[in-house]
Amino acid sequence: MKILVVNAGSSSLKYQLFDMDENKVIAKGLCEKIGIGAAVTHKRPGKPDYKADVDLKDHDDAIALVLRLLTDPELGVIASVNEIDAIGHRVAHGGKLQSSMFITDEVLHYLESIVGINPLHGPPAIKGINACRKVMPGKPMVAVFDTSFHSTMPPKSYLYALPYEYYEKYKVRRYGFHGTSHRYVANQAAAFVRKPLESLKIITCHCGNGSSITAVNAGKVIDTSMGFTPQEGLPMGTRSGSVDPTVVTYLMREENLTPDQMDDVLNKKSGLLGVSGVSSDMREVGAAAQAGNERAKLALDMLVQSTKKIIGSYIAEMNGVDILLFTAGIGENDRDFRQAVCRNMDYLGIAIDEKYNQSCPRGENVDLSAPGSKVKVLVIPTDEELMIATDTLNLVKNN
Ligand code: ADP
Numbered sequence: 001m002k003i004l005v006v007n008a009g010s011s012s013l014k015y016q017l018f019d020m021d022e023n024k025v026i027a028k029g030l031c032e033k034i035g036i037g038a039a040v041t042h043k044r045p046g047k048p049d050y051k052a053d054v055d056l057k058d059h060d061d062a063i064a065l066v067l068r069l070l071t072d073p074e075l076g077v078i079a080s081v082n083e084i085d086a087i088g089h090r091v092a093h094g095g096k097l098q099s100s101m102f103i104t105d106e107v108l109h110y111l112e113s114i115v116g117i118n119p120l121h122g123p124p125a126i127k128g129i130n131a132c133r134k135v136m137p138g139k140p141m142v143a144v145f146d147t148s149f150h151s152t153m154p155p156k157s158y159l160y161a162l163p164y165e166y167y168e169k170y171k172v173r174r175y176g177f178h179g180t181s182h183r184y185v186a187n188q189a190a191a192f193v194r195k196p197l198e199s200l201k202i203i204t205c206h207c208g209n210g211s212s213i214t215a216v217n218a219g220k221v222i223d224t225s226m227g228f229t230p231q232e233g234l235p236m237g238t239r240s241g242s243v244d245p246t247v248v249t250y251l252m253r254e255e256n257l258t259p260d261q262m263d264d265v266l267n268k269k270s271g272l273l274g275v276s277g278v279s280s281d282m283r284e285v286g287a288a289a290q291a292g293n294e295r296a297k298l299a300l301d302m303l304v305q306s307t308k309k310i311i312g313s314y315i316a317e318m319n320g321v322d323i324l325l326f327t328a329g330i331g332e333n334d335r336d337f338r339q340a341v342c343r344n345m346d347y348l349g350i351a352i353d354e355k356y357n358q359s360c361p362r363g364e365n366v367d368l369s370a371p372g373s374k375v376k377v378l379v380i381p382t383d384e385e386l387m388i389a390t391d392t393l394n395l396v397k398n399n
């Protein structure tokens with residue numbers, strides 16, 4: 001069975017075509033800068049990448065191009081679109097929808113009804129779905145939500161201590177994000193240590209350009225660091241993470257900022273970029289810190305401290321932890337970050353082999369724990385697309 005996974009952003013569209021019988025990706029790529037002078041990169045294993053500047057005015061154009069590339073006599077990997085059995089869409093916000101599901105008109109209408117609480121990621125996901133529906137009508141399509149893994153959180157974790165009526169009226173609550181990644185790596189970690197997920201307390205640190213940490217007890221999320229939007233929790237590339245909410249109203253008054261302008265400050269001008277003044281990219285901030293830039297060093301220290309704080313609080317919430325794991329761009333690659341987070345955590349039973357942490361292979365599951373560490377510390381590369389393809393396959397197979 002061949003499954004196309006589509007991840008539509010506001011000006012980008014990523015795709016991967018999986019051959020689920022062979023358990024592999026047969027083509028993948030990225031359309032960037034849609035609507036503003038676009039470019040496409042199309043990759044096939046073992047073959048040279050195809051890159052081109054293209055004219056894509058919207059997501060409809062992008063999907064049409066993806067299908068042309070996949071079926072192109074020279075660049076393609078399938079003879080016709082009919083070979084695609086189903087499509088899995090990454091949808092950042094599922095609202096009340098708590099598991100992956102077929103996209104019916106009703107589901108689509110519901111997703112349209114919640115764009116108000118998901119203004120950045122909702123509209124592009126809907127555009128991606130509509131574009132696929134236009135050119136592949138009748139093809140099974142599944143939505144996999146970033147929020148659904150977190151739907152097991154109890155009210156004491158997901159409610160804000162605001163007047164309850166705002167939860168009732170506007171569904172203002174914590175939803176959590178990156179759930180597809182947290183679910184994938186938690187399952188992988190359990191398989192790696194050969195124990196049932198249901199027997200484990202796991203803390204999953206997804207640290208990338210956007211970052212979140214999740215506490216998974218017996219396979220169920222009991223708390224996560226992102227909230228109503230992906231803004232809450234850790235400082236990120238350009239997002240502030242948690243701040244005293246009164247800082248926001250204070251700055252709006254002092255700087256005469258509109259809500260949109262304030263959102264822009266919190267989302268695009270803060271985090272690593274805002275503190276360091278150097279970059280939102282961990283590699284660049286790390287290089288600047290190495291070269292002696294004090295604010296870059298401060299930004300890194302703040303990220304490490306916030307990560308420790310959240311890990312500590314989740315250990316307290318779960319009364320222990322069996323596995324602490326790192327994933328995503330920073331978690332998988334930044335050895336110094338992992339070392340700094342895990343240092344001085346021996347009181348909590350966390351100790352890594354620092355030498356191995358500096359030399360362990362990239363791109364595979366590894367165990368960093370020092371001998372005698374009560375907690376297993378792992379690096380588990382994430383694969384959200386595979387999780388989306390797997391959910392799509394399971395739904396299609398069972399219907
Ligand atoms: P996204 O949230 O956009 O999916 P990623 O998970 O790809 O982001 O993570 C991007 C982050 O990972 C960037 O800050 C980047 O600097 C960092 N990163 C990637 N490779 C390395 C590396 N080798 N060392 C340190 N940081 C890295």
